[in-house]
Amino acid sequence: MATQYKKVAVAGAVGNLGPTVVRELVAAGFDVTILSRSGNTLPNTKSATVDYSSKESLVAALRGQDAFVSNIPNHIDQPALIDAAIEAGVKHFIPSEFGSNVTGNSKVAALPVFAGKLATEEYLKQQSKISWTVIVNGLFFDWGLSMGILANLSGGTTKVYGDPDVKHSLTLLSDVAKAVVGVLQHPEETRNRTVYIQSTALSQNQILDVVRKHKAGGDVERVDTKELLQEGYSLLKKGGADIGTAMFNFILVSVLDKEYGNNWSEKNENALLGIRELTTDEIEKQIVSVM
Numbered sequence: 001m002a003t004q005y006k007k008v009a010v011a012g013a014v015g016n017l018g019p020t021v022v023r024e025l026v027a028a029g030f031d032v033t034i035l036s037r038s039g040n041t042l043p044n045t046k047s048a049t050v051d052y053s054s055k056e057s058l059v060a061a062l063r064g065q066d067a068f069v070s071n072i073p074n075h076i077d078q079p080a081l082i083d084a085a086i087e088a089g090v091k092h093f094i095p096s097e098f099g100s101n102v103t104g105n106s107k108v109a110a111l112p113v114f115a116g117k118l119a120t121e122e123y124l125k126q127q128s129k130i131s132w133t134v135i136v137n138g139l140f141f142d143w144g145l146s147m148g149i150l151a152n153l154s155g156g157t158t159k160v161y162g163d164p165d166v167k168h169s170l171t172l173l174s175d176v177a178k179a180v181v182g183v184l185q186h187p188e189e190t191r192n193r194t195v196y197i198q199s200t201a202l203s204q205n206q207i208l209d210v211v212r213k214h215k216a217g218g219d220v221e222r223v224d225t226k227e228l229l230q231e232g233y234s235l236l237k238k239g240g241a242d243i244g245t246a247m248f249n250f251i252l253v254s255v256l257d258k259e260y261g262n263n264w265s266e267k268n269e270n271a272l273l274g275i276r277e278l279t280t281d282e283i284e285k286q287i288v289s290v291m
């Protein structure tokens with residue numbers, strides 16, 4: 001008989017991605033408990049306040065849960081979550097990944113910003129006590145637009161990274177959340193592997209074409225991704241307040257440089273996980289909605 005999960009715990013539930021994941025899980029009928037450090041709550045969920053440095057605290061919060069979804073930003077701390085989930089008898093773990101193709105591309109794996117995600121995936125692969133699934137979705141489409149990464153939506157100059165005609169997989173937060181639900185509804189098919197999803201794949205020039213239709217301007221400044229990478233390593237060496245910029249440089253390269261393999265239009269699990277690609281009209285509406 002197919003495995004059926006009912007109870008799902010979500011860590012890091014109130015950030016950029018978490019609330020959408022929780023909303024989709026609740027809508028799909030899962031019994032959701034959110035874990036937080038300060039007693040945060042979300043509608044239609046139970047909540048547990050946890051001390052992430054205490055295994056006891058984590059095990060107590062996770063006991064009785066079928067699955068555990070992590071959205072925490074400090075990826076390096078996830079092996080402790082995995083140990084606690086195993087001790088609590090949780091059956092399936094979805095780590096806080098939701099971005100670049102970390103173990104599917106050696107150039108991505110080598111970027112310092114992904115050390116924690118890489119270590120988490122290696123930790124998961126080395127054990128057999130809990131099932132796991134990694135979700136890889138590229139840049140969040142709506143978030144990437146609202147952050148001005150994909151285009152300058154006010155018509156000002158856009159930085160284009162590498163070849164502006166190369167397409168990149170992009171995924172709406174709501175589709176990432178659908179993938180989480182899809183994985184937990186299809187644990188056998190998604191067990192112990194990476195699943196790739198996308199709402200669409202677009203080049204920066206395609207996005208800029210839409211921007212130019214609605215706003216005057218739309219000039220571009222070409223950014224050499226090799227220089228961006230070099231700058232990242234120099235800033236990392238300097239340390240201090242520059243580390244954040246360095247990490248952001250690495251993320252930009254991983255999601256927007258062709259060599260980092262971030263287009264899985266030909267190889268994705270949209271159909272299994274219930275994700276439908278956006279139409280041209282929907283893409284335009286999405287871009288206009290954040291202008």
Ligand SMILES: NC(=O)c1ccc[n+]([C@@H]2O[C@H](COP(=O)([O-])OP(=O)(O)OC[C@H]3O[C@@H](n4cnc5c(N)ncnc54)[C@H](OP(=O)(O)O)[C@@H]3O)[C@@H](O)[C@H]2O)c1
Nearest residue numbers: 012014015016017036037071073096097098099138139140
């Ligand atoms: N593909 C993309 O474009 C993209 C963009 C952004 C993020 N991501 C990925 O998506 C995942 C979720 O990121 P996010 O931006 O949603 O995270 P976030 O907003 O930075 O944090 C999520 C939540 O985690 C908890 N948290 C924060 N710091 C913590 C710490 N030190 N220890 C434990 N919990 C902590 C907080 O909840 P409480 O206060 O309730 O504990 C916070 O609201 C990450 O893996 C990230 O790399 C991908």
